Amino acid sequence: MKKISILGSTGSIGTQTLDVVRKNGDISVVALAAGSNIKLLAEQIREFGPKLVCIGKPELESQLKLLVNDIDVKIVSGNQGLVEVATIPEAEIVVTAVVGMMGIIPTIEAIKAKKDIALANKETLVTAGHIIMRLAKENGIKIYPVDSEHSAIFQALNGEFKKEVNKILLTASGGPFRGKTIEQMKNVTLEDALKHPNWSMGKKITIDSATMVNKGLEVMEAQWLFDIPATKVHVVVQPQSVIHSMVEFVDGGIMAQLGSPDMRLPIQYALYFPHRRPLDTKRVDFFELKQITFEKPDFTNFKGLRLAYEAAAKGGNIPTAFNAANELAVSKFLARKIKFLDIPDIIEMAMNDLSFIAEPTVEEILDTERSVYELIESRW
Secondary structure, three states, rough: OOEEEOOOOOHHHHHHHHHHHHHHHEEEEEEEEEOOOOOHHHHHHHOOOOEEEEEEHHHHHHHHHHHOOOOOOOEEHHHHHHHHHHHOEEEOOEOEEEEEEEEHHHHHHHHHHHHHHHEEEHHHHHHHHHHHHHHHHHHOOOEOOOOOOHHHHHHHHHHHHHEEEEEEEEEEEOOOOOOOHHHHHHHOOOOHHOOOOOOOOHHHHHHHHHOHHHHHHHHHHHHOOOOOOHEEEEEEEOOOOEEEEEEOOOOOOOOEEEOOOOOHHHHHHHHOOOOOOOOOOOOHHHHOOOOOOEOOOOOOOOOHHHHHHHHHHOOOOOHHHHHHHHHHHHHHHHHOOOOOOOHHHHHHHHHHHEEEEEEEHHHHHHHHHHHHHHHHHHHO
């Protein structure tokens, strides 16, 4: 029986990972970590029986203990508790599904503890890819992408030679505002931005999809995962979300991975690689679908995507500035403190005003995040 731990068990990826566990019956969940949803976490403890659980907010630890005081489970909290879940000796694979840069340190510690990683926390590679990929190689561990697009690329490359890749075609749905101009997006509401046409995701990533920032983060993630420059990662808008991404090889041949928009597929593929298991997902019916369409990405009206390529080109701690600024801007938008179009403007300001560091350490990456937050709070 395969043993896993999950960082971010009450979020969208975490709950879908547990659904994969539930449906297959041959994976043991040895540890869970969540942010603040103690009610759902308590339910997960009762169903899956982990031996170790972390609640992100230390002040909630006593409440969680009361909810499961009849169960033999160790409960920890905070960042140190997150690392404890990531490095629990019994786990073979760590599913990193926490949102944001808080995933960097537990991912690094999991790699050092020789755990394979099912990676759903793209910010880890965006900000610390130069550290993470080197550590993974040094420790002989595998990183299995859980993002649908990166999983598709991973599947398309299976059995192929990476040196024969010409470019990656990273698909995007275009989000809820595909085809809209800046003028048309000036007064969009939070409710509008949370209405993704195809995918069911958490609030933060849904807003990132609406701004196209998510696709920019995925471009930067892809360059590290597949050892290819961002200039060879081309975004293609494919509104039906049936083609999850493609790889073009030097001979002009293209490999694509298709399927219904269901995150359980890449999650399950990561957990069982190289094998596939049956999945009760909706199958693609090409006669019902009739057509798959493609569009060029709009770098003018969706400035966040253009800025992501600029961040990738500059490198160093600039991708961290991009990511940190986006995280804080999205949280402000979700709290209705700023407008939708303020998000890319805040990112641009942070990228332009930050002191450049060519090869940032983990400490310098986290310092960059703090500096970006202070800069934004002083101006917005």
